[in-house]
Amino acid sequence: MSTSDEDRADAWFHALADRTRRDILRRVLAGEHSVTALAQSYDMSFAAVQKHVAVLERAGLLTKRRQGREALASGDVEAVRSVGLMLGELEALWRGRIARMDELLATPDTTPGTTTHDTTHGTD
Amino acid sequence: MSTSDEDRADAWFHALADRTRRDILRRVLAGEHSVTALAQSYDMSFAAVQKHVAVLERAGLLTKRRQGREALASGDVEAVRSVGLMLGELEALWRGRIARMDELLATPDTTPGTTTHDTTHGTD
DNA sequence: TAAACATACAACTAGTTGGTTGTACGTTGT
DNA sequence: ACAACGTACAACCAACTAGTTGTATGTTTA
Numbered sequence: 589m590s591t592s593d594e595d596r597a598d599a600w601f602h603a604l605a606d607r608t609r610r611d612i613l614r615r616v617l618a619g620e621h622s623v624t625a626l627a628q629s630y631d632m633s634f635a636a637v638q639k640h641v642a643v644l645e646r647a648g649l650l651t652k653r654r655q656g657r658e659a660l661a662s663g664d665v666e667a668v669r670s671v672g673l674m675l676g677e678l679e680a681l682w683r684g685r686i687a688r689m690d691e692l693l694a695t696p697d698t699t700p701g702t703t704t705h706d707t708t709h710g711t712d
Numbered sequence: 713m714s715t716s717d718e719d720r721a722d723a724w725f726h727a728l729a730d731r732t733r734r735d736i737l738r739r740v741l742a743g744e745h746s747v748t749a750l751a752q753s754y755d756m757s758f759a760a761v762q763k764h765v766a767v768l769e770r771a772g773l774l775t776k777r778r779q780g781r782e783a784l785a786s787g788d789v790e791a792v793r794s795v796g797l798m799l800g801e802l803e804a805l806w807r808g809r810i811a812r813m814d815e816l817l818a819t820p821d822t823t824p825g826t827t828t829h830d831t832t833h834g835t836d
Numbered sequence: 837t838a839a840a841c842a843t844a845c846a847a848c849t850a851g852t853t854g855g856t857t858g859t860a861c862g863t864t865g866t
Numbered sequence: 867a868c869a870a871c872g873t874a875c876a877a878c879c880a881a882c883t884a885g886t887t888g889t890a891t892g893t894t895t896a
């Protein structure tokens with residue numbers, strides 16, 4: 589495949605790592621806005637805002653539809669949910685660690701030959 | 713206050729925007745690891761990995777405790793949840809938009825003097 | 837048709853990032 | 867005591883980022 593999950597995650601988090609872009613995303617999730625309408629909300633050039641919108645669009649967090657001379661931007665809630673899902677996977681890893689700790693406490697004499705720490709060897 | 717919510721969000725998303733850091737975070741959420749143990753998993757210098765760990769630590773996604781000469785890093789699941797919460801707020805904005813659309817469809821003759829589009833004016 | 841508007845993109849600049857090597861300092865083991 | 871280990875940080879470099887101005891192209895409107 590061309591763009592891996594990690595590539596998409598890079599784009600997502602990089603897009604979200606700028607407060608202007610997060611603010612733009614909030615606005616376009618709440619409703620459609622043209623690029624100039626968005627630009628008027630910030631103390632920077634139109635071109636700067638247009639580039640922020642482009643970054644969000646490339647990351648898939650926002651889509652644009654053309655209506656006449658205007659480009660109406662709209663937030664993609666599915667993409668936001670995908671980011672949340674990835675965070676959920678992180679939480680799951682942590683839960684696994686806790687479960688492992690509980691297991692050790694519950695059955696203190698099993699797994700007799702193993703060392704006491706670092707059961708998570710990388711698979712790369 | 714010194715560090716605003718937006719400052720923290722900047723740090724969170726910037727820390728998550730690098731795949732090596734995301735991988736480190738996965739490992740330290742699954743279990744404690746020393747910095748050298750982490751460094752051995754990646755094809756880069758120890759110093760590079762140490763800096764990645766420092767970025768995650770400054771963002772609050774990871775904590776370190778000292779044990780002898782080792783620094784044991786552990787993922788902070790609460791911070792991960794906070795990031796998820798922020799995404800949830802984005803989703804809520806979108807739900808508000810949908811609710812507003814439904815409202816318009818349900819009562820087609822109310823709000824007689826308003827224009828048909830863009831009910832979300834900025835408040836700055 | 838001409839002027840004003842909305843967008844897109846190229847070129848440039850200052851600051852930041854992700855990597856490197858080298859050095860310093862506390863800790864462990866012989 | 868001393869060598870090896872684990873960590874931290876400074877200095878440096880190439881690549882990238884976020885902003886700028888300027889230009890080009892298409893769309894409305896007078």
